[in-house]
Amino acid sequence: MSETVRFDDKVVIVTGAGGGLGRAHALQFARHGARVVVNDLGGSAHGEGASASAADRVVAEIREQGGQAVASHDSVTDGDKIVQNALDAFGRIDVVVNNAGILRDKSFAKMEDADWDLVYRVHVEGAYKVTRAAWPHLREQNYGRVIFTSSTSGIYGNFGQSNYGMAKLGLYGLTRTLAIEGRKNNILVNAIAPTGGTRMTEGLIPASVFELLKPELVSPLVVYLGSEQCQDTSGLYEVGGGWIGKVRWERSLGAGFDPRAGFTPDDVAAQWQTISDFEDAVHPGDNVEALKEMMANLQKFPG
Numbered sequence: 479m480s481e482t483v484r485f486d487d488k489v490v491i492v493t494g495a496g497g498g499l500g501r502a503h504a505l506q507f508a509r510h511g512a513r514v515v516v517n518d519l520g521g522s523a524h525g526e527g528a529s530a531s532a533a534d535r536v537v538a539e540i541r542e543q544g545g546q547a548v549a550s551h552d553s554v555t556d557g558d559k560i561v562q563n564a565l566d567a568f569g570r571i572d573v574v575v576n577n578a579g580i581l582r583d584k585s586f587a588k589m590e591d592a593d594w595d596l597v598y599r600v601h602v603e604g605a606y607k608v609t610r611a612a613w614p615h616l617r618e619q620n621y622g623r624v625i626f627t628s629s630t631s632g633i634y635g636n637f638g639q640s641n642y643g644m645a646k647l648g649l650y651g652l653t654r655t656l657a658i659e660g661r662k663n664n665i666l667v668n669a670i671a672p673t674g675g676t677r678m679t680e681g682l683i684p685a686s687v688f689e690l691l692k693p694e695l696v697s698p699l700v701v702y703l704g705s706e707q708c709q710d711t712s713g714l715y716e717v718g719g720g721w722i723g724k725v726r727w728e729r730s731l732g733a734g735f736d737p738r739a740g741f742t743p744d745d746v747a748a749q750w751q752t753i754s755d756f757e758d759a760v761h762p763g764d765n766v767e768a769l770k771e772m773m774a775n776l777q778k779f780p781g
């Protein structure tokens with residue numbers, strides 16, 4: 479059976495593709511016909527140092543398998559250079575996979591500005607810089623796919639990862655607005671929260687499970703989200719170990735108080751169960767839907 483998800487005339491940038499999940503994504507895009515910019519700074523998992531070898535190795539692997547790829551050794555914080563690299567090598571950009579990342583885990587009590595700032599810079603500023611530099615090209619050609627890499631540590635929180643969680647959920651916030659702004663130019667923007675056995679998770683995940691959480695089990699979703707076949711935008715998908723699920727916001731129906739008469743903290747306490755009751759929960763898809771119950775409350779208590 480012939481493949482439908484193909485990238486024969488497409489150019490894909492994968493950041494942080496010198497190892498782990500990014501390497502798996504880059505190899506899979508190439509296998510599906512994409513010309514790939516393999517970006518990696520080649521530093522440590524804590525964001526120290528740099529080396530060209532990580533990206534170069536993956537480019538060599540792709541070429542050995544008959545694919546097309548070039549290396550990019552810049553930091554994602556120099557996103558314009560990575561995009562220029564893609565234009566110089568292949569003349570266009572169709573897909574941006576923001577994957578590069580580091581960890582500087584510390585409890586909040588021990589958090590230092592340098593750990594906070596570096597995690598912000600690589601994950602958030604880096605993804606911003608690469609995507610911002612690619613954006614005009616995607617708009618101009620009326621086509622683009624952007625994927626951000628979030629994390630369950632951002633969605634749910636995780637001890638010792640206040641900096642990382644902040645950055646990762648920030649990327650989902652970026653996803654939501656870019657999905658709105660990109661829609662009219664056929665630029666679809668989605669986020670993944672992956673779990674994979676990589677140097678980032680080595681020692682954190684039990685060895686027997688680590689083995690099974692192969693990075694290449696995350697890539698089929700990323701490649702699909704990067705394809706023309708995918709018509710969804712604004713999504714957040716948890717993925718790993720051969721499983722994929724979609725995440726959405728849920729909010730209780732809430733409790734209403736008289737906006738003109740005002741209300742007290744005791745009134746809030748009296749309604750606490752209703753405020754927290756998810757029995758008839760709603761799932762707002764946008765700002766307008768989110769404000770529906772609030773607006774209805776204004777109508778409920780006419781002046």
Ligand SMILES: NC(=O)c1ccc[n+]([C@@H]2O[C@H](COP(=O)([O-])OP(=O)(O)OC[C@H]3O[C@@H](n4cnc5c(N)ncnc54)[C@H](O)[C@@H]3O)[C@@H](O)[C@H]2O)c1
Nearest residue numbers: 494498499519520521553554577578579629673674676678
């Ligand atoms: N592995 C997991 O279970 C997991 C879970 C949630 C989120 N993530 C996210 O997935 C992404 C990939 O992580 P991984 O597990 O493959 O880790 P990894 O350390 O194997 O890969 C990250 C890559 O990013 C590169 N990188 C770091 N800083 C860079 C910079 N400034 N510019 C360019 N490249 C840079 C690194 O050199 C490395 O090759 C990260 O964003 C990570 O936060 C991973």
